[in-house]
Structures are given as C-alpha cells and as structure tokens.
Amino acid sequence: DAKTTQPPSMDCAEGRAANLPCNHSTISGNEYVYWYRQIHSQGPQYIIHGLKNNETNEMASLIITEDRKSSTLILPHATLRDTAVYYCIVRPLSSGSARQLTFGSGTQLTVLP
C-alpha cells in the first residue's frame, strides 16, 4: 500500500475550518484515500473516502489533487469535539484481505476555544 505522510499535530480555532493535509506521492491508480479519526480512548470513526473526485458528506470534505499525490480533509466549522487524531490511509480498490487497513501515526488536531 502507498505510504502516507501527515503532520504530527495541528491547532485550529473553534468555529474555523480545519484543513488537514496528507501526502501520498506513491499512490497507485487503484487506491482510494480514506480518512478516519480517533478521539482519545475511543474506537476509530470513519469520516470519508475518495478516489479522484472531491467528496463531501455531513462530516467533512475531501479534496484530492489532480495528480492524486496529496489530499486535504476539511472540517468546515471545527468544534471542541473534533479534537482527535486524524488518520489518512490509502488502500486498494479491491482486496480480498483485511490487512490493508493500516493506521499510521496520524495528525493530532486540537481545537482551541
């Protein structure tokens, strides 16, 4: 699977947009970009995923660059409850194995009041 690189930590003011970057320069054509987050001492939560088009759901937006080598997760109006570790993961389009869901070290987002 393609390796991802994320900044270890970021701060964001409450009510502002949080933009979390992820580099995945070795991504291949059949790999999706997934984002999860994990609030302290809880299970990870799926946020969004995409292949090459920008995606939006009730939680966030995902912007993938045209060359697919990087992406940005956008939380449009961050709240204190969005404080969590955010993980960017790439995984193949189809796979018979569960092994590919691998969480790296992620970005610790702290939303400040």
Next chain:
Amino acid sequence: DGGITQSPKYLFRKEGQNVTLSCEQNLNHDAMYWYRQDPGQGLRLIYYSQIVNDFQKGDIAEGYSVSREKKESFPLTVTSAQKNPTAFYLCASSIGTGRYEQYFGPGTRLTVT
C-alpha cells in the same frame, strides 16, 4: 440503533488466565475484525473474518483465538500464551473486506497483572 458493541469497557485479569472479549454487531456486516492498539501506536490486525465459520490470522495472531459461529458475534480470547496482553482492543466490521469502510466499536481496555 445500529452499531458495534464491545464489553466490558475495562477488564482486569491476573497473568496466566485466559480472557474472552465480546464483540457484537447489528449492522448485518459480513466482515469483522479485531485490532490491538498500544499507547501512542497505530492499530495492528489480530484476526479477521469474512463470513460465518471462517476467520484468518492477521499480523499478530499468536496468543489469540477467535470464533465466528454467528454473523453478529466475533469474540476474541486472549490466552495465557500472549506474552504482552495489556492493550486496548478494538473490534470492527464492514460490509465486506477490501474497499469498504470499517466501523469500530468503543474498545475494551485489558490490563493483565
């Protein structure tokens, strides 16, 4: 409410005892997974199951055992052979393996002394 439940949230055991962690889902998902998370680390896959009565070893299966007798249930037994069992254990499920997002339970924190 649809979701994944894990019980108990905290579990304490003496060294040398086997312990079984519960995981139940009512999402009608075919695939279920067990992960282990150590402090400040990502998730590591222990076992996964794609269908009832079938399961496969993950990256760190030694000292663990599972069963999948019902679609809804995927219990994990931490045996006395597991050398370092103290950890945060997470159960997840997905519609199928491969591209589909995984939904996680709240986790069980196991402490063995």
